[in-house]
Amino acid sequence: MTPPRRVGRKITTREPIIQEPEQFEPEATRRPAGVTESSRASRGWWDRNADEYQTEHGTFLGDDRFVWGPEGLDEVEAELLGPPEELKGKDVLEIGAGAAQCSRWLAGRGARPVALDLSHRQLQHALRIGGARFPLVQADAGALPFRDASFDLACSAYGALPFVADPVLVLREVHRVLRPGGRFVFSVTHPIRWAFPDEPGPEGLTVAASYFDRTPYVEQDERGRAVYVEHHRTLGDRVRDVVASGFRLVDLVEPEWPAWNTSEWGGWSPLRGGLIPGTAIFVCERG
Template identity: 60%
Template sequence: MQPTADPAPAVTRRAVTDDETRAASRRWWDGDADDYQAEHGAFLGDADLVWCPEGLREADARLLGDVSGRRVLELGCGAAAGARWLAGRGAGVVAMDLSAGMLRHARLASDRSGIPVPLVQADGLALPFGAATFDIVCTAFGTVPFVADSQSVMREVARVLRPGGRWVFSITHPMRWVFLDDPGEAGLMAVQSYFDRRPYVEQDDDGVPVYVEQHRTLGDRVRELVAAGFVLRDLVEPEWPEGHEQVWGQWSPLRGQIFPGTAIFVAELP
């Protein structure tokens, strides 16, 4: 959930605007794209849809249903491994991200895999698509936690979906915000209020946010979906699989065997 940088910025919990959040996210992910792909690229693959650090793959979970012939938008696509996996299964895919640095890696991975997908640089609060354009919208840890007004993201997704369309997104499980971001024993102690919705903010010496991540409770997320017109079909909390020993930030076998690290919301537009 919360990365580190060198030199380490000051960490706080405080309100931020959408403009501050947008600027911080673009700057962070542009600057971190190379390191992120170097560390996690092999785990995510060039053409695979992995929902979470627990390693749940869409090939096994099938949360999106049959994608063949469907129009799909991947929000916060990063290097767009999920979009290429979907394209390989017959979907008409568009991959979108705020970060030019991450989209650069998406182009490189398309060249390596031989699976090109259209790439769009845009803001999740103002999707550059017409109404009822897509059958499915999805994101694995993209967009939703990185905007101050996530309710607007839900409305935008509802706008671009056709009736009967599906919206699936994974985020850090909200209960994880109770604990420190530590994959070891220190990360097993509850130290923060679950109900403190102030975002996690890393800021420079001038107080300018350089990384922002938002917290909402499970109930908040459900209410956001319902208010945007969605029906919640499932809430998946992946268990830590036996034999999976990889540590990813605060995700680890130690913590994953005790409480969930990821929540995946599966919703449909009536």
């Protein structure tokens, strides 16, 4: 799971994980960012920050848990992909897998996962945590390196979709590689959060921007090149994207913040989570 602040190559060998220091303080702005620029920025950002991300959030994520978002909703309870006992033998594609914690959980239920991520460094962490018990593939979610109808299920916990300029491109690719009747479940930042400051405390409870402003959030370097890009889609946009890609929307889940979760994760916190949703999970099926 990689919540925002956020030809295929198979990862088969262990490589040293070395954190490269930042050379500049990026400038935060709102401006257009296309498909290529967004993809390049995401790959660079996650390669540079994967070590810090896994250090900071690895305990919460675990090595083989399937968590849908900072609220802590666990697939073992949610069963959004279906009953765990029915996962055995299923071919499952995880998109934006990070260190492949979700794929590891799926493998433990007898599924045959493939963990895909744009970031090579994130996939190195997948090797560090659990070796290569299933395929790890470095590729862009907008150009999946798989044949048509290769998978029974697909999932993405905050992977890829918050960071791509053309979500329909990704959704159509997922639709292509799923078998008829296949299910795709993905989670993203709840769109309402874009109207509020990304702060965990009381300052994050006052509307500060238009919910309808779809201008991407961009962090750029001293030359104006994007180093981090996040794209906003309204709730209606997300539903229309799903339908336009050939999927049927089965459910839209907005997890409530549980009493046991006392941790903060960026702009997610018990305070905000008790008042406004922080995650939206879309359960889709291929016709």
